[in-house]
Every structure is written in C-alpha cells, then in structure tokens.
Amino acid sequence: MIKINNKLPLVSVLMSAFNSEKTLERAIDSIVNQSYENIEILICNDASTDNTKRILEKYSNLYDQIKIINNKNNIGLTKSLNLLINKSKGDFIARQDADDYSDPERIKEQIKHCINNNFMAVFTRSYNLNTNTSMQFISYLIPYKILINFRNPFVHGTMLINSKIIKSLGGYDENFYFSQDYKLYRDLIDNKVKIKKERKILYYLNTKDNISSLHKKEQKYYANCVKNRKIPKPLD
Secondary structure (H helix, E strand, O other): OOOEOOEOOOEEEEEEEOOOOOOHHHHHHHHHOOOOOOEEEEEEEOOOOOOHHHHHHHHHHHOOOEEEEEOOOOOOHHHHHHHHHHHOOOOEEEEOOOOOEEOOOHHHHHHHHHHHHOOOEEEEEEEEOOOOEEOOOHHHHOOHHHHOOOOOOOOHHHOEEEHHHHHHOOOOOOOOOOOHHHHHHHHHHHOOOOEEEEEEEEEEEOOOOOHHHHOHHHHHHHHHHHHOOOOOOOOO
C-alpha cells in the first residue's frame, strides 16, 4: 500500500449511539480489532438513558484512541455526526453504526482503494443479520449515478470518505433529520466525487428496531425530498 509521508493515513471512525447498550460493545470491538491500525474512534452518546454512557466510559479508559462526546440533550444523528466530523483529525472519515459491526479487514480494504486508485469515497456490500442475506443483489450492479434517482444507493455504515471532501461540503445537511446520508451521496455525485463500490461483504447490518425501521414514514418523506431536490419541512 502506498503511504502518505511514509505513514499510513489516519482514519477517524465516527459512531453515534443512543440507548445502544445491547449492541454497542460488539460495534466498538469490530473497529478496535481492525487489521488497519492507524485509527481514532470518535463516539457521540446522544443523551442515552440506558447503560450506553457507562460502556463508553469503560472503553475510553481501555483505549487511548477512543474519544467520547456526551450530548446533554438528544439532538439526532445528523447533528451528532457533524459534531464528530468537526472533532476528527483523520485524513479519512469512516462510519460505523452502534448496532452493526464491521469485518476486521474492512478499513484496510477501503483505504487500499483510496490510496492506490485515488478514490475519494468507498462503500462496501453488507450482510443483513436479521434475514441472513446480502443487502445488495441486482441493485449493486446498477450504476450508482442512476440508482440515486430512485433510492439510496449505499449503506451508510459502510462509508469511508476523504475528510477534505466531506468537510468541504459542510458535513451532513442539517435540514435532513433523517436520510442525511442519502442527501450527502446526492451532493457527492453532483460534485463528481470519485466513488468506489467494493463488491466484498465487509459490513454486518442490523435492520431490526433501527432508525430506518422505527421511522419509516419520516425516512420516506426525507428520502423523497432528496429525490425531488427539495428542502424538507422542519420536524414538529
């Protein structure tokens, strides 16, 4: 792998957690145990009321590369991720959801594409833990520039992106309380950012009681705003 200034680039892995005590340790362990070693892990506790804060404190005491932000009030995923982006120091930014987990080779495989082939963002295929099937079949063969006009073309938790790119876009659009990832991908494509779709399954996704399944109506509304290039109305 090509190095930058004789060093592997730093990857900032961002995670937001809200009442995630049941799955949080598995998610963090999957990043701590990555084969790629130059990683910092930034986690935002979005005013959880369960044992999430206690678990995060345990991990931050164990690992120097883990940094925690505790929100006093629940502000949602979009704003929490933007807080983490502003705190990040990495050359690249990766996402990880608190109820999913990553393959140990995930970050290494994604960084290879960025460094060796000059991709600015890399997404991987994912595996649905609830149906025991791949999340992407025929849709993964459709060019993302076409697919984005009909649906979200990527799984958010699989994203790795050049930090300069996402910061130049101002992070996530805070008009989008939901479907903030879909809006980001629209912005990336509009700005002709070079994107790689990795065909390997390197991410394991929980689809039960997650944001998408618990807020289907809101997700659909915000997704339609992305497709129709409209600014969504604020949530009540």
